[in-house]
Amino acid sequence: MGGSEKLRVAVTGGGLAGAAIANALFRQPHLDVHIYESAPEFSERGQAIGLAVNAQRALARLLPDAEDVFQRAGAVPMHSTRILMGSGPAAGTKVIDLAEENPGKILHRAALLHELLAPMPPEIMHANKKLSAIEEHSNALVLQFEDGSTAETDALIGADGLFGSVRSHVLGADHPAVKPVAAGWAGAHNLVSYDTASNKLGRELFEEDRQYGWIGEGGLFMHDVLNDRKIVQCVGSSVDRNPSSERRRSIDRQYLEHAFSTWLDGPVAGNMIDLLLDQEKPAVFAQWEHSDAPSYVKENICIAGDAAHAMTPWQGSGAAMALEDAVVLGALFAQIHSRSQIAGAFRAYDAIRRPRTQHIAASSRLTGRIMTGLVEEIGTDPEKLHAALKDRWDYIYDFDLGKHVDEAVSMLQAAQ
Numbered sequence: 001m002g003g004s005e006k007l008r009v010a011v012t013g014g015g016l017a018g019a020a021i022a023n024a025l026f027r028q029p030h031l032d033v034h035i036y037e038s039a040p041e042f043s044e045r046g047q048a049i050g051l052a053v054n055a056q057r058a059l060a061r062l063l064p065d066a067e068d069v070f071q072r073a074g075a076v077p078m079h080s081t082r083i084l085m086g087s088g089p090a091a092g093t094k095v096i097d098l099a100e101e102n103p104g105k106i107l108h109r110a111a112l113l114h115e116l117l118a119p120m121p122p123e124i125m126h127a128n129k130k131l132s133a134i135e136e137h138s139n140a141l142v143l144q145f146e147d148g149s150t151a152e153t154d155a156l157i158g159a160d161g162l163f164g165s166v167r168s169h170v171l172g173a174d175h176p177a178v179k180p181v182a183a184g185w186a187g188a189h190n191l192v193s194y195d196t197a198s199n200k201l202g203r204e205l206f207e208e209d210r211q212y213g214w215i216g217e218g219g220l221f222m223h224d225v226l227n228d229r230k231i232v233q234c235v236g237s238s239v240d241r242n243p244s245s246e247r248r249r250s251i252d253r254q255y256l257e258h259a260f261s262t263w264l265d266g267p268v269a270g271n272m273i274d275l276l277l278d279q280e281k282p283a284v285f286a287q288w289e290h291s292d293a294p295s296y297v298k299e300n301i302c303i304a305g306d307a308a309h310a311m312t313p314w315q316g317s318g319a320a321m322a323l324e325d326a327v328v329l330g331a332l333f334a335q336i337h338s339r340s341q342i343a344g345a346f347r348a349y350d351a352i353r354r355p356r357t358q359h360i361a362a363s364s365r366l367t368g369r370i371m372t373g374l375v376e377e378i379g380t381d382p383e384k385l386h387a388a389l390k391d392r393w394d395y396i397y398d399f400d401l402g403k404h405v406d407e408a409v410s411m412l413q414a415a416q
């Protein structure tokens with residue numbers, strides 16, 4: 001690359017992470033950014049996503065009109081996440097209201113992805129481009145795609161998700177942390193109309209916009225409101241009694257009633273099972289996560305989003321971490337202008353992002369164990385659950401993103 005040429009940056013994966021990262025980069029005039037997605041189109045599954053306060057702050061740095069984005073996407077602001085007992089003798093008891101000081105927003109994933117992709121010129125977005133191999137040459141990385149085409153780039157950011165391939169290139173194919181591991185839970189979800197959900201679960205649960213989590217022995221139900229209160233997402237997750245390598249399994253009423261057998265005389269399981277089966281061909285998704293990677297970077301290649309740190313959904317932080325990754329990568333690329341500086345920028349990204357994301361992944365796993373009654377000394381005692389849960393989100397929410405970014409930039413500058 002000559003002095004006046006742009007730095008070429010390729011992002012593989014057009015999910016929330018890839019779209020957020022490309023957003024953080026494509027406006028920078030010294031960068032030539034391209035985003036490659038393996039699917040025939042850039043799209044997201046029909047599920048809700050909760051953006052906690054740290055994710056909202058990160059989004060506001062990526063999209064200056066974030067408040068309008070939330071409005072256009074029909075985001076519903078939550079008063080709190082109310083956790084109640086769903087099984088056992090204390091069924092119906094409130095355990096805690098979480099995030100009262102830090103209310104989240106619930107929105108449709110597809111709407112969020114659409115908003116992240118909308119500002120980008122179509123000529124930098126390439127669908128049907130499944131990365132199949134990476135060649136490292138002295139003057140460029142050559143990306144090979146499954147359709148036989150190739151692209152040259154100076155930097156590669158692998159945002160290709162849980163089952164992506166860039167992680168294996170960064171860590172080495174035989175590294176034990178390459179492959180995702182089953183987290184031990186499986187979940188089903190469904191989107192139902194607001195009227196259906198409120199009639200079934202009771203209108204009093206919908207008087208204020210709140211996310212609800214019903215916790216107890218071996219499982220959890222959640223419901224939250226999105227799309228300008230037209231839709232309610234219902235989720236049921238239980239300890240996976242039949243782990244398999246299939247990512248998606250068909251299920252029926254019998255499966256759910258078996259998974260929640262000790263909940264059926266409680267206040268919520270029967271209704272939630274009806275809602276999970278409402279007009280859907282139900283499927284259950286096993287939860288997967290990554291073991292901690294020793295590094296997110298290899299020279300001019302890095303991984304971000306779920307490709308780097310896929311985590312359980314119990315603290316609703318996977319997408320939030322992808323948005324934070326994007327903000328940090330955006331700030332670091334603003335500092336560099338030559339190919340030789342890329343590896344240093346990625347090292348600073350790794351040093352700053354890996355501790356936080358891996359801490360949250362571990363915390364999320366433990367939160368799941370707490371909420372599904374798997375921690376022996378806590379069990380399903382509401383008071384012990386209250387004590388165990390009350391501070392668990394502080395590390396995630398009480399977070400100064402500006403300082404985090406400054407630390408990354410200082411680290412890069414000190415190394416240059």
Ligand SMILES: Cc1cc2nc3c(=O)[nH]c(=O)nc-3n(C[C@H](O)[C@H](O)[C@H](O)COP(=O)(O)OP(=O)(O)OC[C@H]3O[C@@H](n4cnc5c(N)ncnc54)[C@H](O)[C@@H]3O)c2cc1C
Binds near residue numbers: 050
């Ligand atoms: C049930 C559940 C609930 C969740 N709830 C929340 C929540 O409330 N809040 C929150 O913050 N997070 C939540 N998360 C986590 C969040 O959904 C993920 O962290 C986030 O969507 C990951 O985005 P990503 O772009 O990294 O990965 P993905 O969405 O998996 O995107 C990866 C993309 O890469 C593409 N790709 C794969 N391989 C290749 C290749 N070889 N070449 C090119 N493209 C490729 C894929 O097609 C895909 O489009 C939840 C997760 C789950 C499972």
